[in-house]
Structures are given as structure tokens and as C-alpha cells.
Amino acid sequence: MSKLLIHGTKKLKGEVQIHGAKNSTLPLMAASLLCAGECVLHNCPALSDVDTAIKILRHLGCKVERTAGDVVINPLTAKNYDIPDHLMREMRSSIIFLGAIVSRLDRAILSFPGGCELGPRPIDLHLSSLRKMGVDIREDHGCLDCVVPNGLKGAVINLSFPSVGATENIMITACLAKGKTVINNAAREPEISDLADFLNSCGAKIHGAGNSTICVEGVRRLTGCEHFVIPDRIAAATFMTAAAITGSTLTVSSVIPEHLAPVIPALEESGCQVDLYDSSIRISAPKHLSRIKSIRTMPYPGFPTDAQAPVMAMTTLAEGTSMFVENIFESRYKHVGELLRLGANIKVEGRVAVVEGVKRLSGATVEASDLRGGAALVVAGLAAQGITEVYGLHHLDRGYESIEKNLALLGADIRRV
Numbered sequence: 001m002s003k004l005l006i007h008g009t010k011k012l013k014g015e016v017q018i019h020g021a022k023n024s025t026l027p028l029m030a031a032s033l034l035c036a037g038e039c040v041l042h043n044c045p046a047l048s049d050v051d052t053a054i055k056i057l058r059h060l061g062c063k064v065e066r067t068a069g070d071v072v073i074n075p076l077t078a079k080n081y082d083i084p085d086h087l088m089r090e091m092r093s094s095i096i097f098l099g100a101i102v103s104r105l106d107r108a109i110l111s112f113p114g115g116c117e118l119g120p121r122p123i124d125l126h127l128s129s130l131r132k133m134g135v136d137i138r139e140d141h142g143c144l145d146c147v148v149p150n151g152l153k154g155a156v157i158n159l160s161f162p163s164v165g166a167t168e169n170i171m172i173t174a175c176l177a178k179g180k181t182v183i184n185n186a187a188r189e190p191e192i193s194d195l196a197d198f199l200n201s202c203g204a205k206i207h208g209a210g211n212s213t214i215c216v217e218g219v220r221r222l223t224g225c226e227h228f229v230i231p232d233r234i235a236a237a238t239f240m241t242a243a244a245i246t247g248s249t250l251t252v253s254s255v256i257p258e259h260l261a262p263v264i265p266a267l268e269e270s271g272c273q274v275d276l277y278d279s280s281i282r283i284s285a286p287k288h289l290s291r292i293k294s295i296r297t298m299p300y301p302g303f304p305t306d307a308q309a310p311v312m313a314m315t316t317l318a319e320g321t322s323m324f325v326e327n328i329f330e331s332r333y334k335h336v337g338e339l340l341r342l343g344a345n346i347k348v349e350g351r352v353a354v355v356e357g358v359k360r361l362s363g364a365t366v367e368a369s370d371l372r373g374g375a376a377l378v379v380a381g382l383a384a385q386g387i388t389e390v391y392g393l394h395h396l397d398r399g400y401e402s403i404e405k406n407l408a409l410l411g412a413d414i415r416r417v
């Protein structure tokens with residue numbers, strides 16, 4: 001079983017290029033199924049989730065080629081409408097293929113998606129919304145058998161929560177549906193806007209992405225297009241916490257600084273100086289980090305739940321008490337038990353975690369139980385004295401492209417063995 005070996009307390013320096021966003025690339029790949037022509041996606045990260053999306057598209061019958069950061073999808077040959085259970089279980093985004101498949105083939109057979117285990121992750125909002133748009137969905141023994149008996153039709157959908165995935169699924173389904181779809185209380189994450197930009201480049205008529213109300217006028221046909229995936233704001237935030245906890249100065253480049261606006265105040269509160277440029281951010285950490293009074297995860301433009309774990313890792317060495325309130329997922333503190341092994345002092349009660357900063361972390365053997373929890377262990381390991389061994393790398397490989405190589409290039413003593 002491979003692991004990361006980290007000899008902590010080395011300072012980082014230099015510049016890291018941030019890869020394309022996992023959470024944009026995957027819905028864009030699903031959406032390409034709608035197109036009547038080739039789609040070229042630039043800046044696709046080399047992640048296992050992207051490999052899974054390629055496997056799904058190929059299973060459906062699409063031609064997919066990948067060279068470096070480009071994924072070229074020819075969806076014209078798609079003919080299968082099922083996704084095998086083992087591919088559904090690989091990642092959360094497999095459910096985003098539902099809207100695309102029914103739109104393209106009038107039928108879809110799939111099962112419940114996998115992804116990080118963060119407590120219950122129902123798909124009720126996806127299913128009820130698609131039902132409203134004319135998809136007949138039968139749920140049986142964990143299998144979803146979906147048919148479109150009378151064509152897809154636009155609908156007014158009032159989401160009870162601004163779910164990122166449900167918003168994406170509805171947007172994709174609405175593009176070729178008859179009439180107008182209005183999504184109220186839509187998610188506003190940058191990845192939603194990226195999906196709308198891609199679909200609009202293909203000829204869709206989507207207005208309001210990035211706001212709480214999104215309108216989609218159905219069109220008859222979408223063409224292919226060329227699209228550059230937005231940078232991964234969570235990978236960027238993770239590198240910023242790595243710089244902060246190691247007392248380093250680092251330039252995080254190829255980012256959209258505006259997308260990191262919800263995270264930057266937390267880094268500033270901890271005493272880091274954060275300088276913003278057109279497409280990069282320079283972070284200079286103080287000798288001793290200060291506590292962050294409180295962090296409450298919220299839908300965008302609130303503090304992202306995906307950055308909660310790495311930022312928590314950073315506060316384990318900050319002076320004073322930091323408080324976290326996880327509002328998005330019921331069980332997103334699985335990294336806490338592992339951070340305790342490294343000497344952190346954290347107490348969890350329900351949705352609240354209280355971190356008492358300690359003077360030092362000491363290396364230990366730890367195991368990632370989810371993607372960002374794994375990133376938190378790497379961040380803490382970079383500052384821990386002695387050797388930290390991180391297991392559970394398949395989680396990290398879902399969301400970070402060569403994390404150990406990138407950190408080693410910055411001066412960290414880290415390798416995969």
C-alpha cells in the first residue's frame with residue numbers, strides 16, 4: 001500500500017501552478033454528451049476522478065482522447081445509457097451524468113453515486129427536479145431506471161438548499177428541454193458559472209449563473225466547443241494553508257483570486273500577508289500563526305466546506321482557540337482523530353470543532369478517510385517534527401495532481417513510497 005513520507009518543518013518557497021478544477025472538469029465532461037460535435041476541454045487535471053469520467057464516457061460509447069491537460073470528447077457515437085455500479089461508486093460526480101444521458105438518449109440506468117463519505121449525501125433534489133422536467137424515475141434495490149416518455153420540458157424548480165450537484169444536473173437537463181427552466185435558490189459556486197459558460201459556448205441559453213436564480217431557455221441543438229477549465233480554488237487554498245503552517249512565502253499561480261475571496265480573510269486573520277495579482281496570489285506567513293476566531297462553512301460565497309479541513313490543520317499550530325462550524329455536511333470532521341495523533345488539540349461536538357493551538361506537532365502514522373481530510377494530514381505533516389506517514393492516498397489522488405511532487409518542488413521533504 002503506498003503512502004506519503006513527510007519529514008516535516010521544512011520551509012516552502014517559490015511558485016506553484018494550480019491545476020484545473022476537479023469540480024468543474026467533471027460536470028463539463030458530463031455536459032459534453034449533449035453536444036452534436038467535438039468538445040475540447042483544456043486544463044483538465046490528472047486526477048483519478050477524471051479517469052473515472054473518461055471511463056464512463058467511453059462506456060457510453062463516446063470517443064475520448066487525452067493528451068497532457070486536454071481531454072477531447074466526441075459524443076456523437078454515444079449509444080449506451082447505463083453506468084456500471086463500480087463506476088458510479090467511484091465518485092460523486094457520476095450522478096451529474098444522469099441529466100446528460102436522459103437528455104441525449106431518453107433513458108438512463110444507474111445507481112447511487114460514491115464520493116467522499118461526509119455523512120448522508122442524498123440525491124433527492126436531483127431526482128425530484130428531473131422528475132419535474134419529465135423524467136420518469138423508478139428506484140429499485142439501489143438502481144435508478146430513468147425514462148423520458150414524452151420529452152423533457154422546462155420547469156420552475158425551487159431548491160430547498162443551493163445544492164451544487166443538483167443545480168448542475170438541472171442546468172444540463174434544461175438545455176435541450178422544451179421551454180424555459182427557472183432554478184430558484186441555485187448554487188452560486190464558480191464551477192456553476194464555468195458550466196454555464198461552457199454550455200453557452202455550445203449554443204445553450206443560460207442566464208444568471210453565479211446568482212441565485214438561473215434561467216435556461218431550451219434550444220434544439222448544441223454544438224461542440226473549446227473550453228478552458230477554471231483553476232481549482234480548493235487546491236489553491238490547500239497550498240496557501242501549507243505555506244501558512246510552515247511559516248513560508250509562496251506564490252500560488254494560475255488562479256482566479258476572486259474565487260478565493262471567501263478563504264483569504266481567514267488566512268489574513270491568522271497573520272498571513274496575502275497579496276493579490278491578476279492570476280496569482282502571494283502569501284507570506286508570520287513566524288507564529290494567530291487563531292482564527294470562527295469559521296462557518298456556507299454555500300458560495302461563504303467559506304467553502306472543502307477548505308475546512310486544510311484550514312483546520314493550519315490552526316492546530318496557531319496561538320489561541322479557533323472554532324469551526326461545519327454547516328454543509330453532517331460528518332466532515334473525520335480528519336480530527338488523525339490530527340490528534342500528530343499532537344493537535346481539537347474537540348468536536350456535533351457540527352462544532354474547537355481547536356486549541358499547540359506549540360508543536362510531532363510526526364505519526366495517519367490515514368486519510370476522505371479527500372480534503374487527507375490534504376489536512378499532509379498540511380499538518382509538513383509542519384510536524386519528525387516523520388509523518390500518510391496512508392489512504394487514493395482519496396488524495398481524486399483531487400490533487402501529484403501533490404507530493406508539487407510540494408517537493410517547493411522545498412518540502414515529501415515522497416511517495
Ligand SMILES: CC(=O)N[C@H]1[C@@H](OP(=O)(O)OP(=O)(O)OC[C@H]2O[C@@H](n3ccc(=O)[nH]c3=O)[C@H](O)[C@@H]2O)O[C@H](CO)[C@@H](O)[C@@H]1O
Pocket residue numbers: 023026092093120121122123124125126127161162163164165166187305306328329330
Ligand atoms: C463533485 C463536486 O462538485 N463536489 C462538491 C459538491 O458536492 P455536492 O454537489 O454533492 O454537494 P451539494 O451542494 O449537493 O450538497 C450540499 C448539501 O446538500 C445536501 N443535498 C444535496 C443534494 C440533494 O439531492 N439532497 C441534499 O440533501 C447534501 O447532503 C449536503 O448537505 O459541492 C459540495 C459543497 O460545496 C462540495 O463539498 C463538493 O466538493
Ligand SMILES: C=C(OP(=O)(O)O)C(=O)O
Pocket residue numbers: 023091092093114115116117306371372399
Ligand atoms: C467532497 C469533495 O468531492 P466529492 O463531492 O467529489 O466527493 C471535495 O472535492 O472535497
